[in-house]
Amino acid sequence: MDASRNDDVTVVVATRNRRDRLFETLPEHRAPVILVDNASDDGGPEEIASAFPSVEVVRLGENIGAAARNEGVRRAGTPYVAFADDDSYWSPGSLARAAALMGAHPRVGLLSARVLIGAEGRIDPVSEAMAAAPIGGASGVPGPKILGFLSCAVVVRREAFLAVGGFEPRLFVYGEESLLAMDLAAAGWELRYAPELVVRHFPLPAGRDRGARRRIEARNRMLTALLRRPAGVVARTAATVIRESPAAVVDVARQLPWALRHRRPLPPEVEADLVRLSAACCAGTARFPRRPAAPAG
Structure with missing residues (x-):
C-alpha cells in the first residue's frame, strides 16, 4: 500500500487538449482522481481512460472553462477535494497533511499550498505574497489568512465549495478564483496559506493569445467588482479596465x-480585509501577480 496516498481527498483535474502533459502528471497523484475534460478534440480522454483505468474521466460536451471543476467536486465522494492542473501535481504527503489540518480545524474551507515551479523548484511569487498577507487570522488556525489563491494549489472542503456555488461559469477562466475566495470568506469559512503543503507546477512557455487573455482578465475583474464590491471600488476598477482593455468594457x-x-x-469584515490587502499591494509590501498560464480553457 502507498503510505503517501490519501483517500479522504479527491484530486480534480480540469483539462482541454493537454493529453501529453496528463501522461506525465497523472502518475504522480496520491489520491483518487477525477479528470474533467473540457470537450478535447485530441483523443486525450479515450487514451487516458485506457491508460489509467483508476481515473474517473468525465467528458463534457462543451468547453466551460474553470467551471469544469464544479462537476468534479459534485462527483467526489470525499470530504475534501484538491485541484490540480494538467501540468501540476501535489507532492507526496501533502494531501494527507491537508486532510489532517482540515479535520482538526472544521471552519477552514480552503487551504492553499506553496507552489514550486519547474524542475528547479523555484517558488511561485504568488506563494511568497500569500506568506506575507497582512490580514492576520484567528489564533489556533494554521497559516496566514488569505483572500486569493491559485486554483492548481488548493484543497477545499467539499461542503463549503458546493454551498457557495463553486466557480462562476460566466467568468470562464483567468481570475475566476477571486469571486470564489470572496464568497467562501463571506460565508464564514477560513481561507489559509499552509506552506508545508507543496504543489509542483510545470507550465509550458506562454503561447496563448495574450491580448485575448488581457481582455478576459479585465472583464472578470470588473464583473467581480460589480458582483461584490462597494461603488467606489467598482468605479476605480472601471477606470482601470477602460485604460487597460477598452474591448473588455463591451464584454x-x-x-x-x-x-x-x-x-x-x-x-x-471581508471588505475591510480586501482593502488592507489592496493597501499592502499599493505600498509594495504584498503583491499577487497574474499567472503566466491558465488551465481548463
Whole structure:
C-alpha cells in the first residue's frame, strides 16, 4: 500500500487538449482522481481512460472553462477535494497533511499550498505574497489568512465549495478564483496559506493569445467588482479596465444586467480585509501577480 496516498481527498483535474502533459502528471497523484475534460478534440480522454483505468474521466460536451471543476467536486465522494492542473501535481504527503489540518480545524474551507515551479523548484511569487498577507487570522488556525489563491494549489472542503456555488461559469477562466475566495470568506469559512503543503507546477512557455487573455482578465475583474464590491471600488476598477482593455468594457456591458441581478455586497469584515490587502499591494509590501498560464480553457 502507498503510505503517501490519501483517500479522504479527491484530486480534480480540469483539462482541454493537454493529453501529453496528463501522461506525465497523472502518475504522480496520491489520491483518487477525477479528470474533467473540457470537450478535447485530441483523443486525450479515450487514451487516458485506457491508460489509467483508476481515473474517473468525465467528458463534457462543451468547453466551460474553470467551471469544469464544479462537476468534479459534485462527483467526489470525499470530504475534501484538491485541484490540480494538467501540468501540476501535489507532492507526496501533502494531501494527507491537508486532510489532517482540515479535520482538526472544521471552519477552514480552503487551504492553499506553496507552489514550486519547474524542475528547479523555484517558488511561485504568488506563494511568497500569500506568506506575507497582512490580514492576520484567528489564533489556533494554521497559516496566514488569505483572500486569493491559485486554483492548481488548493484543497477545499467539499461542503463549503458546493454551498457557495463553486466557480462562476460566466467568468470562464483567468481570475475566476477571486469571486470564489470572496464568497467562501463571506460565508464564514477560513481561507489559509499552509506552506508545508507543496504543489509542483510545470507550465509550458506562454503561447496563448495574450491580448485575448488581457481582455478576459479585465472583464472578470470588473464583473467581480460589480458582483461584490462597494461603488467606489467598482468605479476605480472601471477606470482601470477602460485604460487597460477598452474591448473588455463591451464584454462587461453585455453581462451588466446579470451582474446587477446577482450583486451581493460582502460583509464589512471581508471588505475591510480586501482593502488592507489592496493597501499592502499599493505600498509594495504584498503583491499577487497574474499567472503566466491558465488551465481548463
